[in-house]
Each structure stands twice: as C-alpha cells, then as structure tokens.
Amino acid sequence: MASMAITRHELTRRREQLQDLQRYLAVLEADHDGARAKLLGFRQRYLEALGPLMRELDELEAQLHQATALLSDALKRQGVDAPLPATPAAKPWPDIAALPSATPLPPEPVGPTMDxxxxxxxTLYRRAAMRFHPDLAPHGPEREVCEQRMMIVNDAYASADRHKLESMLLAAGEAPEKVIGGPADAVRAWLGLCEHLVQGRIRVVQAQTALLHSLQMHQLRIAIERAEAGGMRPLDIMAARLRAQISERRQELYIGERVGGDVSLAADFLRKRYQRVTGR
Structure with a gap:
C-alpha cells in the first residue's frame, strides 16, 4: 500500500502541537513538584512542632490499653462482663511519592528518501539565495565566491535544474529532509508515538496531582496556612490540646492502675473508658 505523504505544512503543524503538549506537561509537572515540596515542608514543620507530643500520647494510650485489659480479665474471673475497647490502630503517615520517571521520547527519524x-x-531557490546571495556576505574574497555561486543558482533556477540546487544546498550543510524530502511514514509514526507518550505522561501527572490534593495532610496544610495568614497560631493551639490530653491520660492511667481491688470502681472505670474511646 502506497504511503500517504505528509506535507511540509502538516509536519510543521504536528511538531508545533507536540511542542504545545510538552509545554503543557512541563507546567503540570512543575505544579505537582511545587505542591509536593510544600507538603513535605509542612509535614516536617508539623512533626517538629507536634511529633514528640503525639508519640507521648500514643505511649500513654498503649499503657492504658494494657491496664484496662488486665482489669477486664480480672473482672471476668469474678463474673463481671466489662466492655473493652479494641487496641488503638497506629496511623502511618501517608507516602508523598515523587513522580515516576518519564519514558524518554525516541529520536526523530532522518534520511534522504522521497516519502x-x-x-x-x-523554495529551493529562495533557500539557496539565503545561503549564497552576495549581499549577505562580507566584502572580499568570500563575497566574490558568493557572486559566482549566485550566478549558478540563477542559471539553475532559470533552467529548472533541481539537481544542481539540491547539490549546492546539501554541500553547504542543509539538512537532507529540507532539500530532497524525508521519511513520511516514519515521521508520521514518530509524531504519533511522541504524542501518545506525552499524553500518557500528562494523565499520570494529573492523577498523581489529584492524589496529592486528596491527602488529609494537604487539606490540613491549607487550613493551617490560612489560619496563620489570619494571624492565628494553630500549631500552638494543637500542641496545647495534646498536652491537655496527655495530662488526662496520665490521670486516667493513674486511676486505672489503682481501682483493681474494687469491682464496682473497676467496672465503672472500664465503662467510662469504653465510652470515651468508642464514642458509644
């Protein structure tokens, strides 16, 4: 089946479309990387401000769970069924992954074929004139050479001698595809593959950015930075709340470790803790 030649205008248009896609992709990647950098910076600041308090609270909760489990077992041995909340599950920090590496675009095919x-x-004549016109050359021997070459160019154009113009342009360093044509099917396939790869990469970056924005930490960052812009100090408020919770858990642990001898007090303690943990 004969190949459908791609015109020079179509080739230029497709290349410009590909460049537009690549520029759009670069903007998306920069936006993603900027949002990820902000989120990583916020997480570091958040952990520095609250991490030690959160770890201390988690340790107290683990000790409380162990104390209440012992109380529950002791009450069951005495025939009292006391509710016991489940072991608190650790909440790992979500991964903030970088973008995966992009598949490099293949090189554009070249070759002096007539496809x-x-x-x-x-067009050949105009290109040759841009190369050899004496008015574009400096004075001296080089200008004289250009005058002689321009005479040959004019004669070749007047006699419709394409071969002479092509030979002169190729010898002067013009790309073969700009002088005698190029591989149309290969160029068309290359453009299609490049567009497919770039569009696929755009979808990957958009999905990764949407995932980044869906993270609870991202929403927290937005809320905290807005509050800080309004003159508030939300991290200090959160730290104060954590300290208050730590104080409450210490008191709760103190009580839980000392009510084991009284069945009524132990059952009441477990009931209240179950209500606090489960909200029921």
Whole structure:
C-alpha cells in the first residue's frame, strides 16, 4: 500500500502541537513538584512542632490499653462482663511519592528518501539565495565566491535544474529532509508515538496531582496556612490540646492502675473508658 505523504505544512503543524503538549506537561509537572515540596515542608514543620507530643500520647494510650485489659480479665474471673475497647490502630503517615520517571521520547527519524514531499523549485531557490546571495556576505574574497555561486543558482533556477540546487544546498550543510524530502511514514509514526507518550505522561501527572490534593495532610496544610495568614497560631493551639490530653491520660492511667481491688470502681472505670474511646 502506497504511503500517504505528509506535507511540509502538516509536519510543521504536528511538531508545533507536540511542542504545545510538552509545554503543557512541563507546567503540570512543575505544579505537582511545587505542591509536593510544600507538603513535605509542612509535614516536617508539623512533626517538629507536634511529633514528640503525639508519640507521648500514643505511649500513654498503649499503657492504658494494657491496664484496662488486665482489669477486664480480672473482672471476668469474678463474673463481671466489662466492655473493652479494641487496641488503638497506629496511623502511618501517608507516602508523598515523587513522580515516576518519564519514558524518554525516541529520536526523530532522518534520511534522504522521497516519502516526504520535497520543497518546490521556488523554495529551493529562495533557500539557496539565503545561503549564497552576495549581499549577505562580507566584502572580499568570500563575497566574490558568493557572486559566482549566485550566478549558478540563477542559471539553475532559470533552467529548472533541481539537481544542481539540491547539490549546492546539501554541500553547504542543509539538512537532507529540507532539500530532497524525508521519511513520511516514519515521521508520521514518530509524531504519533511522541504524542501518545506525552499524553500518557500528562494523565499520570494529573492523577498523581489529584492524589496529592486528596491527602488529609494537604487539606490540613491549607487550613493551617490560612489560619496563620489570619494571624492565628494553630500549631500552638494543637500542641496545647495534646498536652491537655496527655495530662488526662496520665490521670486516667493513674486511676486505672489503682481501682483493681474494687469491682464496682473497676467496672465503672472500664465503662467510662469504653465510652470515651468508642464514642458509644
């Protein structure tokens, strides 16, 4: 089946579309990386301000669970069924992954074949004039050489001698595809593959950014930074609440370790703790 030649205009348009996609992708990647950097910075600040207090509270909760489990076992041996809340589950920090590496785009195919329509004779002439016109050369021997070459260019154009113009341009360093055509099917396939890869990467970056914005930590960062912009100090308020909870758990642990000898007090203690932990 004969190949459908891609015109030079179409080739330029497709390349510009690909470049637009790549620029859009670069913006999306920069937005993602900026949001991720902000979130990592916020997490570090959050842990520095509250991490030690949170660890202390978790340790107290673990001790409380152990104390209440012992109380519950002791009451069961005495025929009293006391509710026992489940072991508090640890809440790991969510991963804030970086973007996966992008698949590199393949190199553009090159080669002097006739699949890509060659430029018109007039286009060749104009390109040769840009190369050899004496008015574009400095004075001296180089200008004289250009004058001689321009005479040959004019004669070749007047006689429609494409081969002469092509030979002169190729010898002067012009790319073969700009002079005698290029691999149309290969170029078309390359453009299609590049567009597919870039569009796939765009979907990956958009999905990763949406996942980043869905994290509870992201919402917390937004809320805290808005409060701070309004003159509040939410991290200090949260630290004060954690200290209050630590004080309450210490008191609760103190009581729990000392009510074991009184069945009524022990059962009441377990009931209240169950209500606090479960909200029921």
């Amino acid at each position: 890509l329509p060659p430029p018109s004779l007039k």
